[in-house]
Amino acid sequence: MKKWLIALASSLMLAFAANATIEIHEFDSLEQENQFKELSHTLRCPKCQNNTIGDSNAELAQDIRQKVYEMTKEGKSKDEIVDYMIARYGNFVTYNPPLTLATSILWLGPLFVIVLGFGLIIVRSRNNRAKKVVEAETWSDEKEAKLKALLEEEKETGDKQ
Missing domain, CATH: 1.20.5 (Single alpha-helices involved in coiled-coils or other helix-helix interfaces)
Structure with a gap:
């Protein structure tokens, strides 16, 4: 009986560990990587209370990070990505909304x-x-x-x- 409980507990821990994944992004250049990091720390998660998309684990933040990654890989500039996010989520997505x-x-x-x-x-x-x-x-x-x-x-x- 003890063996079954230990086996069950270890399999559950293994399942939880497999579920906790780390996002790995590969870039073509260092400039793209720096742009992605900067945008991840300057764009706000619309769902979270005052968290950046890099700090948040919400699904929406993950989706936005993925979109920022895709747009960065496509060669879009920082301003183009920010404009896209503002058009989609409103001025709340930036920490410095325009006047x-x-x-x-x-x-x-x-x-x-x-x-x-x-x-x-x-x-x-x-x-x-x-x-x-x-x-x-x-x-x-x-x-x-x-x-x-x-x-x-x-x-x-x-x-x-």
């Missing part, structure tokens, strides 16, 4: 938030400063009126005694 109407929020949003934040800080500080000046002036006027009333009252009571 278009759709991506303007991504590019201009942080700048808008910073300007709006500083604007609010300046407006609030000016309003607080203006309120303090107004409160100080009204406080002084009220205080002066009360003081005059008290002094007159004191004079009247002092004269009577």
Whole structure:
């Protein structure tokens, strides 16, 4: 019985090891290999959260890697491959999307938030400063009126005694 369990366990491990394959790509030149590596680390997997196609094991990333390999072997330039991927998967496939109407929020949003934040800080500080000046002036006027009333009252009571 022990022998059968050991045989079963070893055959399962062998099957899992055979299933874990490594992609091997052969290129005609060093330039093609460098282009493939660069594209594998600069194109984003549309399915994964912020992973490159070289880092991702998703089926879609594997398909994109294979397509990049095929296009590189065909002699396509980096720009042609990136343009093809953008046409097929959208601007999300690149880490630096171009400035278009759709991506303007991504590019201009942080700048808008910073300007709006500083604007609010300046407006609030000016309003607080203006309120303090107004409160100080009204406080002084009220205080002066009360003081005059008290002094007159004191004079009247002092004269009577």
